[in-house]
Amino acid sequence: MNLEVVVVTLIKAAIIILGLLTGFAYMTLFERKVQARMQQRPGPNRVGPFGLLQPLADGLKLFFKSSAEPAGRDHLLYLAAPMLSVMAALATFAIIPVSGPGYITILGHNIGWYVMNANIGILWYFAVTSIGVYGIFLAGWSSNSKYSLLGALRSSAQMISYEMALGLSLVPVFILAGSFRLVDIVNAQNKWWFVIPLLPAFILYMIAGIAETNRAPFDLPEAETELVAGYHTEYSGMRFALFFMAEYINMITVSSIATVVFLGGWWGPFGVLPGPWWFLIKVVVLLYVYVWLRASLPRMRYDRLMQLGWKSLLPLSLLMMMATGVVVVAAQR
Amino acid sequence: MVVAFAILAAWELVTAIGVMASRRPIYNALSLVANMLGLAVLFLLLNAQFLFAAQIIVYAGAVMVLFVFIIALLNPQMDITLSRPSMEWAYGLIFGVVFAGLILALVYNRDLTGIPGPFTPEVIDAFGNVQILGAVLYSRFLLPVEVTSVLLLVAAVGAVYLAARKIR
Numbered sequence: 193m194n195l196e197v198v199v200v201t202l203i204k205a206a207i208i209i210l211g212l213l214t215g216f217a218y219m220t221l222f223e224r225k226v227q228a229r230m231q232q233r234p235g236p237n238r239v240g241p242f243g244l245l246q247p248l249a250d251g252l253k254l255f256f257k258s259s260a261e262p263a264g265r266d267h268l269l270y271l272a273a274p275m276l277s278v279m280a281a282l283a284t285f286a287i288i289p290v291s292g293p294g295y296i297t298i299l300g301h302n303i304g305w306y307v308m309n310a311n312i313g314i315l316w317y318f319a320v321t322s323i324g325v326y327g328i329f330l331a332g333w334s335s336n337s338k339y340s341l342l343g344a345l346r347s348s349a350q351m352i353s354y355e356m357a358l359g360l361s362l363v364p365v366f367i368l369a370g371s372f373r374l375v376d377i378v379n380a381q382n383k384w385w386f387v388i389p390l391l392p393a394f395i396l397y398m399i400a401g402i403a404e405t406n407r408a409p410f411d412l413p414e415a416e417t418e419l420v421a422g423y424h425t426e427y428s429g430m431r432f433a434l435f436f437m438a439e440y441i442n443m444i445t446v447s448s449i450a451t452v453v454f455l456g457g458w459w460g461p462f463g464v465l466p467g468p469w470w471f472l473i474k475v476v477v478l479l480y481v482y483v484w485l486r487a488s489l490p491r492m493r494y495d496r497l498m499q500l501g502w503k504s505l506l507p508l509s510l511l512m513m514m515a516t517g518v519v520v521v522a523a524q525r
Numbered sequence: 526m527v528v529a530f531a532i533l534a535a536w537e538l539v540t541a542i543g544v545m546a547s548r549r550p551i552y553n554a555l556s557l558v559a560n561m562l563g564l565a566v567l568f569l570l571l572n573a574q575f576l577f578a579a580q581i582i583v584y585a586g587a588v589m590v591l592f593v594f595i596i597a598l599l600n601p602q603m604d605i606t607l608s609r610p611s612m613e614w615a616y617g618l619i620f621g622v623v624f625a626g627l628i629l630a631l632v633y634n635r636d637l638t639g640i641p642g643p644f645t646p647e648v649i650d651a652f653g654n655v656q657i658l659g660a661v662l663y664s665r666f667l668l669p670v671e672v673t674s675v676l677l678l679v680a681a682v683g684a685v686y687l688a689a690r691k692i693r
Binding site: 319 | 551555558562565574575577578579581582585586587590593594597598653654655656
């Protein structure tokens with residue numbers, strides 16, 4: 193562990209965090225614009241050209257708002273919960289290789305296109321998101337409000353349930369690539385993207401990923417009509433913005449992992465564009481799917497949601513895992 | 526490395542005391558979560574990355590979430606006041622001293638460096654931590670793994686049976 197590694201990692205982490213925060217800001221604008229078009233409205237278009245400065249205006253507004261706090265809250269946990277959520281959301285991105293397969297050489301140093309090329313790879317994502325559940329749960333519990341508590345219970349139960357399907361739907365990829373390391377997984381897709389042989393797993397992953405990030409049509413934790421705003425009902429100002437930030441960054445991360453694991457990461461069909469651009473295009477397309485689903489599907493009922501998770505997605509991803517194993521072993525014989 | 530270990534050891538002690546000392550159950554449970562996270566980082570210092578992930582996913586992420594759920598749902602009052610039997614401290618003192626004595630005896634009598642096995646850091650780096658662990662688990666330790674999985678299956682079936690009987 194020498195100094196160079198530490199400095200380079202810190203710089204890369206800072207770049208990734210800045211990128212994710214900008215991505216979050218423009219994701220909100222992207223979502224509002226696309227949704228508006230789907231509903232025959234112009235969407236935000238007053239602040240700056242095409243409304244491009246809208247996220248900045250929203251950020252400033254939230255920053256200068258006073259933060260109202262509920263009576264009878266658990267002060268320490270109430271403050272810690274939004275920080276925990278954002279921290280977990282930002283930390284998950286560390287394993288994602290934005291481009292590759294080689295290095296960029298800056299001032300004679302070979303620098304990889306990732307913050308961390310961990311041996312455990314994708315398991316890091318699952319470990320950190322399981323800590324993120326505490327952020328949401330503690331937010332709901334510490335607010336001392338029944339809407340918050342119910343929202344938090346729903347949310348964390350949903351996240352824990354769908355994490356199983358999410359993890360198992362990725363196992364076929366590990367079988368084909370023979371590694372947890374995301375760089376190895378992308379390199380294995382040099383010729384064929386894994387989405388072609390593993391289309392069912394990709395669909396399972398996307399459904400579970402949308403549920404995992406608590407987005408429509410699985411946004412039960414924030415069902416406005418029954419729970420006000422779910423676990424962050426009692427949060428306002430910048431602290432509310434932190435939860436918002438965590439949710440959008442989680443969407444970006446789920447899309448990035450889908451890109452890396454199923455859609456060939458930095459590989460493009462004809463090699464026309466450099467790697468990072470292919471990565472970005474694929475992530476934006478998947479984020480568009482998120483917005484599309486939100487604009488077109490009604491919210492599910494909670495018991496149906498749990499049944500979908502445990503009785504459909506989980507067995508299907510187990511089946512997919514076994515089928516892939518059988519095919520791979522049969523092909524080796 | 527030594528500095529990192531010292532910080533971690535201090536963290537583990539503080540959170541372990543937190544598990545017992547706090548008067549509010551949710552803080553006890555959260556201290557235990559913090560303690561498990563520290564343990565996971567200890568695994569990481571020992572180059573056991575897979576154990577790091579498994580420790581967090583299974584214990585901090587799944588088991589303790591259920592604890593926190595139960596505490597949050599069943600704990601309307603802020604403080605639990607237990608009538609404290611005076612003998613409790615005496616028992617604690619006796620077992621504490623005996624346990625500390627055992628550890629001291631071990632530390633002074635044994636060479637704690639251990640014996641190097643076939644899986645040196647070089648071998649692990651060549652094949653990958655997860656790959657080696659998987660290969661060993663499913664070849665040399667196949668029987669224990671299978672027996673444990675049957676045990677867990679029995680527990681799961683039992684839980685489903687109990688839950689179903691209650692509904693009927």
